[in-house]
Amino acid sequence: MRQDEYETVIIYDNENKKWLVGTNIPKHQKMLEKKGWTKTGSTKDGDVSYEAPKKAITFRDLNSKQREFTDEQKQQAAARLIDARNKKSDVA
Secondary structure, eight states, X not given: OOGXXXXXXXXXXXXXXXXXXXXXXXXXXXXXXXTTOEEEEEOTTSOEEEEEEGGGOXXXXXXXXXXXXXXXXXXXXXXXXXXXXXXXXHHO
């Protein structure tokens, strides 16, 4: 199959309140299976269909800014991480 023939289609079934996905992209298939989506069918061509409840997909605000940390906050976070790793290695 050529690269331009790969596709993933996502449909919301409002009546049953669930997401339906059909894909022939192996990476997407693996991801959906790892995330616990229910496999509902497949074809010999490699197309696989899945379904999941409404809460499985959420939409993000593309305009929201990513949090920015000061140098002091970064240093404090690094120190907390080092302490946590040291405590974990002490337990083991």
